[in-house]
Amino acid sequence: MWKSASDEERRAQAGIGTLILFVAMVLVAVVAAGVLVNTAGVLQSQAEVTGQESTAQIANTLSVYTAVGTINEDGNIEEVDMTVSLGPGSNSIDLGDIIIDYLGPSEHAHIKSEHVAVDGSEGTILEDSSDRGTITLDLEEKVQPLEPGDDAVITIYTHDGAQISQELTVPTSLNGEEGETIRL
Incomplete structure (x- = not known):
């Protein structure tokens, strides 16, 4: 009736599961890196604007x-x-x-x-x-x-x-x- 899986078949299933987990972790890391790069860009833009405004307040006298x-x-x-x-x-x-x-x-x-x-x-x-x-x-x-x-x-x-x-x-x-x- 039911046949039990051999050791080779079990290893293949474990390897596929590990591969799926690895791909999922890479996707999460890519999304996190994208969010960090975007946030860094926004903060840099805000810092540049603040610096220009501060310079104008001090220098334009x-x-x-x-x-x-x-x-x-x-x-x-x-x-x-x-x-x-x-x-x-x-x-x-x-x-x-x-x-x-x-x-x-x-x-x-x-x-x-x-x-x-x-x-x-x-x-x-x-x-x-x-x-x-x-x-x-x-x-x-x-x-x-x-x-x-x-x-x-x-x-x-x-x-x-x-x-x-x-x-x-x-x-x-x-x-x-x-x-x-x-x-x-």
């Missing part, structure tokens, strides 16, 4: 050369003109896209730059390290004018997220007449 205030009829500073240029190694910066944060003696505000000029032209983009731009802030429009002895901090944020702070210190006595400028 402005340098403030001068800050002068215009004296109004009350003997206070009503307008501030800041001369700026690109920081070392900086890419071009559009002064029309900057955000200005003002922290005065008694108030805090975001001030829009009224007049922005680059090298006397109407353009707002600093492209070269030799370009100079003037940012004019009208303090009376948003905040109290600066009085003699006042201190304020102007922080400029570029489109890339870099920030530049400039402290303004008004002398304790303003001896100038209306319309004259004084270095802050």
Whole structure:
């Protein structure tokens, strides 16, 4: 009736089972390797983007050369003109896209730059390290004018997220007449 298998037939069945297990393990290893390679590629892309954004925040800055205030009829500073240029190694910066944060003696505000000029032209983009731009802030429009002895901090944020702070210190006595400028 039933015939028992010989040793040679049993070895062949064990060999086929082992081969099936080996092929299954190789397939699992290939899938795992594919997932690891894909994950490594995604992480590398994210790291490159993060590095570029970080570099832009650090490198794309402005340098403030001068800050002068215009004296109004009350003997206070009503307008501030800041001369700026690109920081070392900086890419071009559009002064029309900057955000200005003002922290005065008694108030805090975001001030829009009224007049922005680059090298006397109407353009707002600093492209070269030799370009100079003037940012004019009208303090009376948003905040109290600066009085003699006042201190304020102007922080400029570029489109890339870099920030530049400039402290303004008004002398304790303003001896100038209306319309004259004084270095802050």
